[in-house]
Amino acid sequence: MGVKVTFVQADGVEKTFDDVATGQSLMEVGRFNNVEGIMGDCGGSCACATCHVYVTPEWQAAVGPADDIEVATLDMVSDLFKSNSRLCCQIQLREELNGIRVVVAPSL
Amino acid sequence: MEAGQVEAAQKTGKCPMGHGSASLAGVSMTDPQVMAAPGPFYQALRKDSPVHYDAKLNMWLVSRYDDIVTVLRDPLTYSDKHGYAAQYASGFFEEFKQILERDGGGFFPDVIKDDPPAHTRVRRLMDKAFTAHRVATLEPQITALVNKLIDQLVAKAGDGQVVDGVNDFAIPLTIAVICEQLGFGQLSADKVKAWSQAVTAQIGRMQNREQMLANAAQICDLQNFIIAEMRAREAQPREDMVSDLVHAQTEDGKLEFGEAVSLVRAMIIAGNDTTASAIGNLIYVLATQPEVAKTLQESVDDDRLLNRFVEELLRIEPPVRALAKMTTKEVELGGQKLPEHAHVMVLYASGNDDETQFECPRNFDLNRTNLGKHVAFGVGVHRCIGASLSRMEIKVVAREVVRRLGDIKLAIPVDQITYAPTVAVRTIERLPITFTRRG
Numbered sequence: 001m002g003v004k005v006t007f008v009q010a011d012g013v014e015k016t017f018d019d020v021a022t023g024q025s026l027m028e029v030g031r032f033n034n035v036e037g038i039m040g041d042c043g044g045s046c047a048c049a050t051c052h053v054y055v056t057p058e059w060q061a062a063v064g065p066a067d068d069i070e071v072a073t074l075d076m077v078s079d080l081f082k083s084n085s086r087l088c089c090q091i092q093l094r095e096e097l098n099g100i101r102v103v104v105a106p107s108l
Numbered sequence: 109m110e111a112g113q114v115e116a117a118q119k120t121g122k123c124p125m126g127h128g129s130a131s132l133a134g135v136s137m138t139d140p141q142v143m144a145a146p147g148p149f150y151q152a153l154r155k156d157s158p159v160h161y162d163a164k165l166n167m168w169l170v171s172r173y174d175d176i177v178t179v180l181r182d183p184l185t186y187s188d189k190h191g192y193a194a195q196y197a198s199g200f201f202e203e204f205k206q207i208l209e210r211d212g213g214g215f216f217p218d219v220i221k222d223d224p225p226a227h228t229r230v231r232r233l234m235d236k237a238f239t240a241h242r243v244a245t246l247e248p249q250i251t252a253l254v255n256k257l258i259d260q261l262v263a264k265a266g267d268g269q270v271v272d273g274v275n276d277f278a279i280p281l282t283i284a285v286i287c288e289q290l291g292f293g294q295l296s297a298d299k300v301k302a303w304s305q306a307v308t309a310q311i312g313r314m315q316n317r318e319q320m321l322a323n324a325a326q327i328c329d330l331q332n333f334i335i336a337e338m339r340a341r342e343a344q345p346r347e348d349m350v351s352d353l354v355h356a357q358t359e360d361g362k363l364e365f366g367e368a369v370s371l372v373r374a375m376i377i378a379g380n381d382t383t384a385s386a387i388g389n390l391i392y393v394l395a396t397q398p399e400v401a402k403t404l405q406e407s408v409d410d411d412r413l414l415n416r417f418v419e420e421l422l423r424i425e426p427p428v429r430a431l432a433k434m435t436t437k438e439v440e441l442g443g444q445k446l447p448e449h450a451h452v453m454v455l456y457a458s459g460n461d462d463e464t465q466f467e468c469p470r471n472f473d474l475n476r477t478n479l480g481k482h483v484a485f486g487v488g489v490h491r492c493i494g495a496s497l498s499r500m501e502i503k504v505v506a507r508e509v510v511r512r513l514g515d516i517k518l519a520i521p522v523d524q525i526t527y528a529p530t531v532a533v534r535t536i537e538r539l540p541i542t543f544t545r546r547g
Binding site: 039041078 | 238241415479480481485487496
């Protein structure tokens with residue numbers, strides 16, 4: 001069974017996708033569906049910070065924190081960094097994330 | 109730029125003068141003085157002619173950051189495939205291709221330079237091999253390799269011989285790393301260097317026919333080596349990247365043999381040449397800019413600062429200075445109308461130096477809040493796949509060199525430093541240095 005995910009683009013437009021397959025990253029969902037601001041240039045390698053999102057407060061606990069390697073990549077865009085920043089290529093979709101809502105960070 | 113100037117500028121809150129002005133009249137990117145010190149040329153381009161026709165190259169030079177990103181974010185209008193094909197073995201392509209077909213097992217176009225969607229299919233397969241997390245696990249073995257090479261440098265310098273930061277260190281190091289990854293055992297550094305230069309020359313626009321023939325022979329040798337390694341793994345798979353590629357399945361079937369040859373070739377070349385250039389640039393900067401060496405000294409025990417040091421080095425001295433694209437339709441860029449099939453040269457080095465994006469761009473500044481915005485690795489679908497590996501190699505070198513070597517100085521006058529004759533990369537050819545031993 002798939003999950004529901006919502007991206008809020010930097011321009012305020014909300015894009016919701018129902019019944020998204022688990023086992024892929026949130027970046028892949030955003031990129032495949034042309035969510036503005038989700039580029040995923042490095043293909044999910046945690047190397048480019050072009051899939052930067054802010055996880056909404058109610059989802060932060062379920063999503064969890066960034067690891068050291070992700071934090072290092074986020075540090076390269078420190079002007080856009082917030083305490084709820086994540087690179088969404090590092091968020092693997094699973095059933096507990098059904099309904100997740102993230103705000104897309106402004107482009108680099 | 110002198111250290112004193114930088115400090116004075118920082119105190120008054122103003123930038124140093126930058127590169128100084130340059131005139132564009134009658135000047136080409138291929139002119140030797142521009143090749144050696146391109147900063148003023150880039151600055152003049154950005155200011156006076158941001159999409160500039162270089163008559164000698166017959167190419168449009170794109171120099172402003174925003175225009176560079178526009179080009180790189182639109183890979184179907186600004187085609188890598190067509191730009192690369194137009195550039196490749198420029199002037200001698202048919203003869204070059206025949207030589208490879210006759211003596212080198214075939215002519216295998218670079219799949220990494222294909223356009224979407226063909227490119228996407230292969231890229232997705234390759235991304236998995238180079239994630240930041242996988243590369244992080246390589247740090248101990250890369251550190252060991254770096255220290256082994258520093259041991260050799262120290263021994264050689266101890267014997268009173270001149271030490272070459274490029275040929276005795278940067279090149280053998282990056283070759284050793286990529287060989288280990290691919291599963292080749294240890295190849296001779298001279299051989300891989302010759303292969304790399306032969307391949308890079310094909311997009312450098314600066315080879316004559318005699319050089320093309322010599323380079324083609326090198327590329328045949330490289331391909332015959334690769335094909336033999338692949339055939340061996342077809343029969344008997346091993347735990348290495350070449351084996352992975354030989355047996356790889358993409359989402360729509362098997363990777364073709366020619367595609368796999370081109371990928372292994374690309375990894376041997378891209379995996380060492382650009383990173384070696386970056387490490388050569390690092391040593392050059394440490395030897396010539398004491399304030400940067402001091403910054404590194406102060407950052408060496410802090411992983412965050414060290415990561416920032418590497419990123420700022422890549423911004424301020426990007427190894428790849430320019431790559432070619434070709435328009436697939438008429439398009440307007442930066443106020444300039446470009447016809448269909450226009451040859452476009454994207455000046456990454458100028459984008460990184462764009463004062464509208466990076467405040468005081470010639471200042472080496474670890475505290476930039478937009479460090480990751482530089483375009484040294486490119487942008488978009490062709491962004492460097494080996495970025496994490498490259499960063500790791502440069503970081504380990506920066507850390508270990510500063511811990512073990514002190515007072516690095518050039519052993520020749522700075523105006524005797526020469527760069528490889530290609531517009532594509534900025535690669536120091538020879539870097540004689542002296543240093544003291546630390547600890």
